[in-house]
Amino acid sequence: MQEPIIEIKDLVVRFGTRTVLDGINLTIFKGESLAILGKSGCGKSTLLRHIIGLSTPTRGKILIKGKDITTVNEEEKITILKKIGMLFQSSALFNSMTVGDNVALPLREHTELEERIINIMVNMKLESVGLSGFSNLRPAQLSGGMKKRAALARALAMDPEILFCDEPSAGLDPVVAAGIDNLILNLKKAFKMTIVAVTHELASVEIIADRIAMMHDGKILMTGTIDELKESAHPVMRQFFNREPDDEEVDKEKFLTTLTYEG
Ligand SMILES: Nc1ncnc2c1ncn2[C@@H]1O[C@H](COP(=O)(O)OP(=O)(O)O)[C@@H](O)[C@H]1O
Ligand SMILES: [Mg+2]
Numbered sequence: 001m002q003e004p005i006i007e008i009k010d011l012v013v014r015f016g017t018r019t020v021l022d023g024i025n026l027t028i029f030k031g032e033s034l035a036i037l038g039k040s041g042c043g044k045s046t047l048l049r050h051i052i053g054l055s056t057p058t059r060g061k062i063l064i065k066g067k068d069i070t071t072v073n074e075e076e077k078i079t080i081l082k083k084i085g086m087l088f089q090s091s092a093l094f095n096s097m098t099v100g101d102n103v104a105l106p107l108r109e110h111t112e113l114e115e116r117i118i119n120i121m122v123n124m125k126l127e128s129v130g131l132s133g134f135s136n137l138r139p140a141q142l143s144g145g146m147k148k149r150a151a152l153a154r155a156l157a158m159d160p161e162i163l164f165c166d167e168p169s170a171g172l173d174p175v176v177a178a179g180i181d182n183l184i185l186n187l188k189k190a191f192k193m194t195i196v197a198v199t200h201e202l203a204s205v206e207i208i209a210d211r212i213a214m215m216h217d218g219k220i221l222m223t224g225t226i227d228e229l230k231e232s233a234h235p236v237m238r239q240f241f242n243r244e245p246d247d248e249e250v251d252k253e254k255f256l257t258t259l260t261y262e263g
Pocket of ligand 2: 044166
Protein backbone atom coordinates (compact mmCIF):
# COMPACT_ATOMS: atom_id res chain seq x y z
CA MET A 1 0.00 0.00 0.00
CA GLN A 2 1.32 3.41 -0.94
CA GLU A 3 1.32 5.93 1.86
CA PRO A 4 0.12 9.45 1.00
CA ILE A 5 2.48 12.20 2.14
CA ILE A 6 0.64 15.14 0.54
CA GLU A 7 -3.08 15.33 -0.19
CA ILE A 8 -4.44 18.30 -2.09
CA LYS A 9 -8.21 18.58 -1.94
CA ASP A 10 -10.32 20.85 -4.10
CA LEU A 11 -7.70 23.61 -4.15
CA VAL A 12 -8.96 26.85 -5.67
CA VAL A 13 -6.82 29.97 -6.09
CA ARG A 14 -8.22 33.17 -7.52
CA PHE A 15 -6.37 36.41 -8.18
CA GLY A 16 -9.11 39.04 -8.46
CA THR A 17 -11.60 37.58 -10.89
CA ARG A 18 -9.04 35.25 -12.44
CA THR A 19 -9.14 31.60 -11.36
CA VAL A 20 -5.63 30.17 -11.62
CA LEU A 21 -6.14 26.90 -9.74
CA ASP A 22 -9.61 25.55 -10.35
CA GLY A 23 -10.21 22.61 -8.02
CA ILE A 24 -6.92 20.71 -7.86
CA ASN A 25 -7.15 17.22 -6.41
CA LEU A 26 -3.88 15.35 -6.13
CA THR A 27 -2.32 12.79 -3.82
CA ILE A 28 1.45 12.49 -3.65
CA PHE A 29 2.88 9.29 -2.20
CA LYS A 30 5.83 8.83 0.11
CA GLY A 31 9.05 8.07 -1.75
CA GLU A 32 7.79 8.77 -5.25
CA SER A 33 9.05 11.38 -7.65
CA LEU A 34 6.15 13.18 -9.18
CA ALA A 35 6.44 15.64 -12.03
CA ILE A 36 3.71 18.22 -12.40
CA LEU A 37 3.78 18.99 -16.09
CA GLY A 38 2.05 21.87 -17.80
CA LYS A 39 2.50 24.81 -20.10
CA SER A 40 4.07 28.04 -18.89
CA GLY A 41 1.49 30.13 -17.08
CA CYS A 42 -0.81 27.21 -16.20
CA GLY A 43 -0.28 27.73 -12.47
CA LYS A 44 2.54 25.35 -11.51
CA SER A 45 4.55 27.81 -9.42
CA THR A 46 1.34 29.05 -7.82
CA LEU A 47 0.52 25.47 -6.83
CA LEU A 48 3.98 24.97 -5.28
CA ARG A 49 3.80 28.25 -3.37
CA HIS A 50 0.53 27.10 -1.81
CA ILE A 51 1.82 23.63 -0.96
CA ILE A 52 4.72 25.12 0.98
CA GLY A 53 2.40 27.54 2.74
CA LEU A 54 3.78 30.77 1.24
CA SER A 55 0.29 31.78 0.13
CA THR A 56 -3.20 31.03 1.40
CA PRO A 57 -5.67 29.58 -1.10
CA THR A 58 -9.15 30.83 -1.86
CA ARG A 59 -10.51 27.40 -0.95
CA GLY A 60 -9.39 23.84 -0.34
CA LYS A 61 -7.08 21.75 1.80
CA ILE A 62 -3.42 20.82 1.56
CA LEU A 63 -2.55 18.03 3.96
CA ILE A 64 1.14 17.40 4.53
CA LYS A 65 1.56 14.23 6.58
CA GLY A 66 -2.03 14.73 7.66
CA LYS A 67 -1.68 18.38 8.75
CA ASP A 68 -3.48 21.07 6.76
CA ILE A 69 -0.83 23.68 5.92
CA THR A 70 -3.57 26.18 5.00
CA THR A 71 -4.94 26.29 8.56
CA VAL A 72 -2.08 25.36 10.94
CA ASN A 73 -0.62 28.02 13.21
CA GLU A 74 2.81 29.55 12.52
CA GLU A 75 4.62 27.26 14.94
CA GLU A 76 3.17 24.11 13.39
CA LYS A 77 3.88 25.47 9.93
CA ILE A 78 7.57 25.94 10.79
CA THR A 79 7.70 22.36 12.09
CA ILE A 80 6.23 21.09 8.82
CA LEU A 81 8.50 23.28 6.69
CA LYS A 82 11.63 21.98 8.42
CA LYS A 83 10.95 18.67 6.66
CA ILE A 84 10.59 20.34 3.28
CA GLY A 85 13.27 21.53 0.87
CA MET A 86 12.52 23.93 -1.94
CA LEU A 87 14.58 24.52 -5.04
CA PHE A 88 13.27 27.79 -6.45
CA GLN A 89 13.26 28.44 -10.17
CA SER A 90 15.44 31.52 -9.71
CA SER A 91 17.72 29.62 -7.27
CA ALA A 92 17.04 32.48 -4.80
CA LEU A 93 20.57 32.44 -3.43
CA PHE A 94 21.70 35.47 -1.43
CA ASN A 95 24.34 37.19 -3.51
CA SER A 96 25.87 39.01 -0.56
CA MET A 97 26.78 35.70 1.10
CA THR A 98 29.22 32.97 0.12
CA VAL A 99 27.91 29.69 -1.22
CA GLY A 100 28.77 28.04 2.10
CA ASP A 101 26.85 30.65 4.10
CA ASN A 102 23.85 30.22 1.81
CA VAL A 103 23.82 26.49 2.52
CA ALA A 104 24.41 27.07 6.24
CA LEU A 105 21.51 29.51 6.52
CA PRO A 106 18.71 27.00 7.28
CA LEU A 107 20.97 25.19 9.78
CA ARG A 108 21.84 28.42 11.60
CA GLU A 109 18.20 29.45 11.61
CA HIS A 110 16.55 26.18 12.66
CA THR A 111 19.13 24.27 14.68
CA GLU A 112 21.32 24.86 17.70
CA LEU A 113 24.26 23.11 16.11
CA GLU A 114 27.78 24.33 16.78
CA GLU A 115 29.48 26.25 13.99
CA ARG A 116 32.05 23.46 13.64
CA ILE A 117 29.31 20.89 12.98
CA ILE A 118 27.49 23.26 10.62
CA ASN A 119 30.68 23.58 8.58
CA ILE A 120 30.98 19.82 8.31
CA MET A 121 27.36 19.54 7.21
CA VAL A 122 27.72 22.34 4.66
CA ASN A 123 30.74 20.63 3.16
CA MET A 124 28.86 17.33 3.01
CA LYS A 125 25.95 18.94 1.16
CA LEU A 126 28.26 20.74 -1.25
CA GLU A 127 30.11 17.48 -1.86
CA SER A 128 26.81 15.67 -2.58
CA VAL A 129 25.95 18.16 -5.33
CA GLY A 130 29.46 18.16 -6.80
CA LEU A 131 30.49 21.55 -5.45
CA SER A 132 33.08 20.71 -2.84
CA GLY A 133 35.71 23.41 -2.73
CA PHE A 134 33.32 26.14 -3.86
CA SER A 135 32.15 27.13 -0.40
CA ASN A 136 33.92 30.49 -0.33
CA LEU A 137 32.73 31.74 -3.70
CA ARG A 138 29.79 34.10 -4.17
CA PRO A 139 26.79 32.96 -6.21
CA ALA A 140 27.67 35.55 -8.87
CA GLN A 141 30.94 33.71 -9.49
CA LEU A 142 29.12 30.48 -10.40
CA SER A 143 27.74 29.32 -13.75
CA GLY A 144 23.97 28.75 -14.13
CA GLY A 145 24.28 25.01 -13.51
CA MET A 146 26.50 25.51 -10.48
CA LYS A 147 24.03 28.02 -9.02
CA LYS A 148 21.33 25.37 -9.29
CA ARG A 149 23.60 22.89 -7.54
CA ALA A 150 24.29 25.37 -4.75
CA ALA A 151 20.57 26.07 -4.37
CA LEU A 152 19.98 22.32 -4.26
CA ALA A 153 22.60 21.95 -1.51
CA ARG A 154 20.75 24.62 0.48
CA ALA A 155 17.39 22.91 -0.13
CA LEU A 156 18.92 19.69 1.24
CA ALA A 157 20.57 21.34 4.25
CA MET A 158 17.93 20.16 6.72
CA ASP A 159 17.70 16.63 5.25
CA PRO A 160 14.16 17.16 4.00
CA GLU A 161 11.64 14.34 3.58
CA ILE A 162 10.11 16.16 0.63
CA LEU A 163 11.98 18.15 -2.00
CA PHE A 164 10.09 20.56 -4.24
CA CYS A 165 11.74 21.75 -7.41
CA ASP A 166 10.35 24.55 -9.54
CA GLU A 167 11.57 24.08 -13.12
CA PRO A 168 14.88 22.58 -11.91
CA SER A 169 16.60 22.62 -15.28
CA ALA A 170 14.86 25.45 -17.11
CA GLY A 171 17.13 27.99 -18.74
CA LEU A 172 20.16 25.70 -18.75
CA ASP A 173 21.72 24.21 -21.85
CA PRO A 174 20.56 20.61 -22.49
CA VAL A 175 23.70 18.87 -21.20
CA VAL A 176 23.85 20.91 -17.98
CA ALA A 177 20.07 20.50 -17.60
CA ALA A 178 20.32 16.71 -17.86
CA GLY A 179 23.14 16.86 -15.29
CA ILE A 180 20.87 18.64 -12.79
CA ASP A 181 17.98 16.26 -13.46
CA ASN A 182 20.23 13.24 -12.97
CA LEU A 183 21.64 14.74 -9.80
CA ILE A 184 18.12 15.16 -8.39
CA LEU A 185 17.32 11.57 -9.28
CA ASN A 186 20.49 10.29 -7.59
CA LEU A 187 19.91 12.39 -4.49
CA LYS A 188 16.39 11.02 -4.30
CA LYS A 189 17.74 7.48 -4.31
CA ALA A 190 20.48 8.31 -1.81
CA PHE A 191 18.32 10.20 0.66
CA LYS A 192 15.00 8.36 0.02
CA MET A 193 13.13 11.61 -0.39
CA THR A 194 9.80 12.32 -1.99
CA ILE A 195 10.32 14.61 -4.97
CA VAL A 196 7.79 16.96 -6.49
CA ALA A 197 9.12 18.77 -9.55
CA VAL A 198 7.07 21.16 -11.64
CA THR A 199 8.24 21.63 -15.16
CA HIS A 200 7.16 22.37 -18.69
CA GLU A 201 9.99 20.29 -20.10
CA LEU A 202 9.42 16.75 -21.24
CA ALA A 203 13.15 15.94 -21.23
CA SER A 204 13.27 16.71 -17.52
CA VAL A 205 10.22 14.57 -16.79
CA GLU A 206 11.70 11.61 -18.62
CA ILE A 207 14.71 11.65 -16.31
CA ILE A 208 13.14 12.51 -12.96
CA ALA A 209 9.59 11.26 -12.76
CA ASP A 210 8.06 7.94 -11.66
CA ARG A 211 4.66 9.49 -12.23
CA ILE A 212 3.29 12.59 -13.90
CA ALA A 213 0.37 14.85 -13.15
CA MET A 214 -0.65 16.82 -16.23
CA MET A 215 -1.94 20.26 -15.36
CA HIS A 216 -4.10 22.31 -17.69
CA ASP A 217 -6.43 25.26 -17.21
CA GLY A 218 -5.99 25.15 -13.44
CA LYS A 219 -6.89 21.48 -13.13
CA ILE A 220 -5.09 18.15 -13.01
CA LEU A 221 -6.19 16.52 -16.26
CA MET A 222 -4.58 13.15 -15.83
CA THR A 223 -2.04 11.35 -13.67
CA GLY A 224 -0.04 8.32 -14.71
CA THR A 225 3.31 7.07 -15.93
CA ILE A 226 4.88 8.75 -18.92
CA ASP A 227 3.81 5.80 -21.11
CA GLU A 228 0.22 6.06 -19.90
CA LEU A 229 0.15 9.77 -20.71
CA LYS A 230 1.74 9.22 -24.10
CA GLU A 231 -0.98 6.71 -24.97
CA SER A 232 -3.77 9.09 -24.01
CA ALA A 233 -5.93 10.38 -26.84
CA HIS A 234 -6.68 13.58 -24.94
CA PRO A 235 -5.86 16.59 -27.13
CA VAL A 236 -3.76 18.28 -24.41
CA MET A 237 -1.63 15.15 -24.02
CA ARG A 238 -1.34 14.83 -27.79
CA GLN A 239 -0.27 18.45 -28.08
CA PHE A 240 2.35 18.09 -25.37
CA PHE A 241 3.90 14.87 -26.52
CA ASN A 242 3.82 15.77 -30.20
CA ARG A 243 5.20 19.24 -29.41
CA GLU A 244 2.48 20.97 -31.36
CA PRO A 245 2.47 24.76 -30.98
CA ASP A 246 -0.44 26.74 -29.61
CA ASP A 247 -1.86 29.02 -32.26
CA GLU A 248 -1.64 32.03 -29.96
CA GLU A 249 1.96 31.26 -29.07
CA VAL A 250 3.25 32.04 -32.54
CA ASP A 251 4.80 35.44 -32.04
CA LYS A 252 4.61 37.19 -35.39
CA GLU A 253 7.38 39.67 -34.73
CA LYS A 254 9.81 37.03 -33.52
CA PHE A 255 8.91 34.95 -36.54
CA LEU A 256 9.64 37.79 -38.91
CA THR A 257 12.94 38.54 -37.13
CA THR A 258 13.98 34.91 -37.56
CA LEU A 259 13.19 35.14 -41.26
CA THR A 260 15.32 38.27 -41.59
CA TYR A 261 18.30 36.78 -39.76
CA GLU A 262 18.19 33.51 -41.58
CA GLY A 263 17.98 35.28 -44.88
N1 LIG B 1 0.25 36.95 -7.03
C1 LIG B 1 -0.36 36.92 -8.22
N2 LIG B 1 -1.29 37.84 -8.56
C2 LIG B 1 -1.92 37.79 -9.75
N3 LIG B 1 -1.71 36.84 -10.69
C3 LIG B 1 -0.81 35.90 -10.41
C4 LIG B 1 -0.08 35.88 -9.18
N4 LIG B 1 0.74 34.81 -9.20
C5 LIG B 1 0.54 34.20 -10.39
N5 LIG B 1 -0.38 34.85 -11.11
C6 LIG B 1 -0.87 34.45 -12.44
O1 LIG B 1 -1.24 33.11 -12.38
C7 LIG B 1 -0.91 32.44 -13.59
C8 LIG B 1 -0.08 31.23 -13.31
O2 LIG B 1 1.22 31.64 -12.93
P1 LIG B 1 2.36 30.62 -12.50
O3 LIG B 1 1.87 29.80 -11.36
O4 LIG B 1 3.60 31.40 -12.30
O5 LIG B 1 2.49 29.69 -13.81
P2 LIG B 1 3.61 28.64 -14.22
O6 LIG B 1 4.52 28.46 -13.05
O7 LIG B 1 2.87 27.39 -14.58
O8 LIG B 1 4.31 29.20 -15.42
C9 LIG B 1 -0.21 33.46 -14.46
O9 LIG B 1 -1.12 33.94 -15.40
C10 LIG B 1 0.21 34.52 -13.50
O10 LIG B 1 0.22 35.78 -14.12
MG1 LIG C 1 6.56 28.77 -12.89
